Structures are given as structure tokens and as C-alpha cells.
Amino acid sequence: MEPLIQDASLDGLRSSCRRCDAELHRSAYEVRMSGTAAYYCLRCALMHRPMVRRSLVISLIVGTLLTAINQRNVLVQSGLPASLAWQVPLTYVVSYCVATLGAILNARSAGVELDHA
Numbered sequence: 001m002e003p004l005i006q007d008a009s010l011d012g013l014r015s016s017c018r019r020c021d022a023e024l025h026r027s028a029y030e031v032r033m034s035g036t037a038a039y040y041c042l043r044c045a046l047m048h049r050p051m052v053r054r055s056l057v058i059s060l061i062v063g064t065l066l067t068a069i070n071q072r073n074v075l076v077q078s079g080l081p082a083s084l085a086w087q088v089p090l091t092y093v094v095s096y097c098v099a100t101l102g103a104i105l106n107a108r109s110a111g112v113e114l115d116h117a
């Protein structure tokens, strides 16, 4: 745990995104990779592959559960009616967005004084 904190602090002192080197103005997003941490800008944090992969897995699980709970009767009785053609995919998209938003808000380092570094 000690190297994780030290590396993140050192990266914060740079006040730039470790991935694209963009300047971090108001907030940074802490991304953890194999025992270390780095600060990314929002765009790079949103494209961070492990987070995208995790959000996809969560959206598959949650989307399937929500679809089963909300549309079970319709799906069992009449298959996949056209009215559900947009609702079911939207359930997965919303689940992905919620999982990603939760991860991003959790990774956000608000109040980090990067501008003074």
C-alpha cells in the first residue's frame, strides 16, 4: 500500500495527466494500475481499459437482471416484441453509464491542489 500512495502523490505534483500529458486544472482522476496509481484527465479516465471492461461486465449483469425483472412477463409470453427493441438495449446502456459514473466519481480527486504544484 505504501508505494501506491507515494506514486500517486508524485504524479499529482506533476499536475498533468500521466497518459496524455494534458494539464489537470480542477480535478484529476486516480487510476490504479498493478500496485501503483496515477492521475488522469477525465477523457483518459473514461477510456481506461480496465474500467471500461469492468463497466461492461457490470452492465451485462445488471442489464440482464433488470430486463428479467421488468420485462419477464412480456418476454415469456410473446418473445421479443418490437416495442422492446429499444428498451432492452437501453437498459444495458443505462447500466453501463451508472457503473462508469460510479467509478469516475469514486476516482475523482476533488480539491487536489494540482494548480499549486
Ligand SMILES: [Zn+2]
Pocket: 017, 018, 019, 020, 021, 022, 040, 041, 042, 043, 044, 045
Ligand atoms: Zn489525459
